Amino acid sequence: MKLSGAQILMKTLREEGVDTIFGYPGGAVIDIYDELVKTDIRHVLVRHEQGAVHAADGYARAAGKVGVCLVTSGPGATNTVTGIASAYMDSIPLVVITGQVPRGLIGNDAFQEVDIVGITRPCTKHNYLVESTDSLARVIKEAFYIARSGRPGPVLIDIPKDVANTTVDYKEPGDVKMRSYNPTINPNKRQLQKVVKLVEKARRPVIFAGGGIILSKSSEELTRFARQAQIPVTTSLMGLGAFPGSDPFWLGMIGMHGTYRANMCTSECDLLIAIGVRFDDRVTGKTDAFAAQAEIVHIDIDPTSIRKNIPVTVPVVGDCHAALTTLNGMLDEADLTDIAGKREQWFARIGEWKNLSRLAYVQGETIKPQYVVEKLYELTGGDAIITTEVGQNQMWAAQFYHFNRPNHFITSGGLGVMGFGLPAAIGAQIAQPDRLVVDIAGDGSIQMNIQEMATAVQCRLPVKVVILNNGYLGMVRQWQELFYDKRYACTCMDHAPDFVKLAEAFGAVGLRATTVDEVETVLKKGLSNYKDRPVIMDFVVDKEESVYPMVPAGAPITEMLLV
Amino acid sequence: MAEEKHVLSILVDNKPGVLSRIAGLFSGRGYNIDSLCVAETMEEGVSRITLVTQANLPLVEQIKKQLNKLINVIKVFDMTETEYVQRELAMIKVTAKPENRAEILRIVDIFRCKVVDVGAEHYTIEVTGDEGKLAAIRSLLRPMGIKEIARTGMIALFRDVK
Structure with missing residues (x-):
């Protein structure tokens, strides 16, 4: 079957389940757009390429799918950088397709040429300059696989104009096999058994959950774990919604603008179970003072997140969903007799903190x-x-x-x-x-x-x-x-x-x-x-209203300005 | 925590941009590179990067994890964890006045080096060895006047087959 690069791109995108693309046309991608309009893929014409990437980000999170962008070379490509960097920090699966000048012109400072692969190397999970039309289908498949597996993230594919408009004999690329990329999904059971032992023993435990719970679709497993083990839950900003905000075990958000009780709990706890988080400085404040009395369990799919900022007692590398499912199974067998009694004092203490300082404001004449x-x-x-x-x-x-x-x-x-x-x-x-x-x-x-x-x-x-x-x-x-x-x-x-x-x-x-x-x-x-x-x-609204509580940058998170 | 020298042997896909990913990782995150050496291995499509860095233990752990996170990195070995052999090659261009020539050749002989180029006023010496040997011959040749040095950076292999 004879197909052009642009046709191979469309075919492969459909095979990857893409039905929506956020993009903006330009000289280097005209061939691709020419094929795009012949498909049933919906194209959303943004007004600035930065908007395309953020829209794909919002789409990815609301749909639970990979978000896809298509932009032209040069300024089209550089305008995507902020959106890509944001998706990288938040682990959002995106595939960003940029046009590039024809291969023969690369390196010649051609019109609308920029080394976008070089520019985005530190803010993508991976990126590609497609070297030939023959390799295009394989590259696209790899890009989607990398974007959505392991710790998700944005992947950029730079396609030279002549790669898109050359016609070749199309061959099925087959399944993606990458020797150098094998994320650990299933956590080590022995490590998880240690977690269960700590849960049985702990008097003042706290769960600190993050965006990893949402990405791995494990909210239900987290909720079950917290209830079964009788542990209160706080989350990072990225984790909001991972645990029901109306649940009695809910402590509110942690960190710089977190609730009084979430920050106090973290500081006073004897066991902190961190799941799908990366201990951002807005969460920890002064790291030496963070959960200083606690044994810390850290479950995350990305080994670099573990022990990067905070020392950890029990590191667990693996998918949050797999880890929580296994942990819940282990808890069924564990000795949780009178677990509620064991935690009674702790919950009483949390109630006191809650009464001492709630999120509040005074509504006066101007709108708050x-x-x-x-x-x-x-x-x-x-x-x-x-x-x-x-x-x-x-x-x-x-x-x-x-x-x-x-x-x-x-x-x-x-x-x-x-x-x-x-x-x-x-x-x-x-x-x-x-x-x-x-x-x-x-x-x-x-x-x-x-x-x-x-x-x-x-x-x-x-x-x-x-x-x-x-x-x-x-x-x-x-x-x-x-x-x-x-x-x-x-x-x-x-x-x-x-x-x-x-x-x-x-x-x-x-x-x-x-x-x-x-x-x-x-x-x-x-x-x-x-x-x-x-x-x-x-x-x-009120011109000078401020956000409280607030922990000054670099201070321990218990040193909160409350009003 | 004290900084120590770590020799990392990194197997990577031999693809364009891989070296820049690794160099970019080190510069972007503020890690040190003392030396770096890249060449193909026996296996087609796979290169070995031997990289020497200074870091304390938690940091070197983080460096290894960050390297492993790169999609094109196949495996990272920390040679410093066990027995390994290391070599580096240097070429030293040393001023060779008539009164020094015999002395230089004696040093070359003792260190089992080779003279690879001779000029009216210089010898260029090829020396292979570990860091200690290279440092030693440099200090012996320095009084004669070293004009230029080119070094490869360290390469290393485990003593046992891994």
Whole structure:
């Protein structure tokens, strides 16, 4: 069978189950686009390549599939870098296809030539420059396999224009076999038996779960484990939704803006079971003081995560789902008599901490941003898929919207990309057309990828954007207030656009609330109407509200500023 | 924790960009490379990189894990964990005045080196050995005036077949 490179690409993408591509055409990928429109693959035309990658990221998380992007060479490729780096930090499976100048021109500083494989080497799980049309099918198959297996991540494939438009005799590439890549899935049973022994013995245990639970689809196993072993649960930002936010064992999020009780528990526990986490500095604060009294179990599929930042008593390399399933089986056999009695004092202590300091705010005359998020939670019954931008909006979303299910909180956790939320919401909405998708944004970060409103309007997506508009780059302003004597260097954005008019200019709906009374009205109107176009809801909130609790960077996580 | 020298022997797919992935990993994460040596092995498509680094124990563990995480890395051996033999080749261009020539040749003889090039004013000496031997001959030749040195970096193999 004679096929061109572009035809082989389409055939292989279909075989990998791809039905949606986020992309932007250009000279180096015209041949590929020429074939793409002949298939039934849906192409979402973004307005900036960064938007394509974040949208694919949101799509991947909401659909539980590999997200796919297609962009041209040079600037098209470099514009994807932020999105790729974000997906790499958050372990999101993506395949990013970039066009490249023809092979004969590579290295000649050709028009729109850039060494994107070189540029993205440190922020992809792996990347390829396709050297021949014959190798294309195998490379694509490997890329998908690498992206979705082990610790997932983004893989980039750079396809020179002449590789795409050369016709060859197509041969089936067969199954992917890679001698040098074999992620450990099944954990060592002896190590897990040690974990069970520690669980039996512990008086003050805590589970610290992360994004690995969501990626490995093990929320149910985690919940069963926690209940069976009677252990309270905290999660990282990436882990929100991995454990029900309404469960009595739920401690709230850990870390810099975590709850008082989650941080106190971590500090006072005698056993910390960390699952699918990587001990980010925003979680640990001062590492020497982190869980200093505890034996630490660390279960993760990526061996480099283990003992990178925190010393560990029992390391377990393997898939979280496999580990938790085995652990639950072992717990059935374990001696858990009077386990509730053993933990009674510990839970009493946690109750005291909970009463001592809860997440709270005082609603005065101006709208408090927390109030908007809380109302949003009430009105959506906690059922919406929430994406966020980065900064205060992200932290208030994490604190005041309670997540009961996985894959409902989509945020740029590791890299912290402002401008992530809107394109990610577009991707999530395309993956879940019948679900309510809300981007909780700040007035600063929404402007970073606001052009994607046009994408949402063109695709008739009912994405809701909630702007907590305080006229500041709020999180940096908060640091300046607390640690820089209120010197608000360049964080005041007093020339924002009129977001209502802006929404209308895009062909979307714009609504605004300036008083507390209007909050509910605007939310109700914005959330329940307009099924065929996006809505921007602009909430003019308290300018100098801060996110609390807050642990100053590098301090032990028990040293929290509470109000 | 004290830093120690570790000799890592890394089997990799012989594909374009592999060396840059490894070099990039070291520079991006702030690890040291003392020396680095790459060549093909007996097996087609597989190269061996011998890399010498200075790191404390937890860090060298992390380095090995990070190397293993690279898709093109097949296997990483830490030679320093057990018995191994190491060699390095150096070429030393040393000033050879008439009054020194006999002395230099005596040193070459003692160290079982070879003179590979002779000029009016210099000898170029090829020397193979471990680090200690290379350091020793350098210090003996230094008084005569070393003009240039080129070194390969260390290569190493386990004593037992692995």
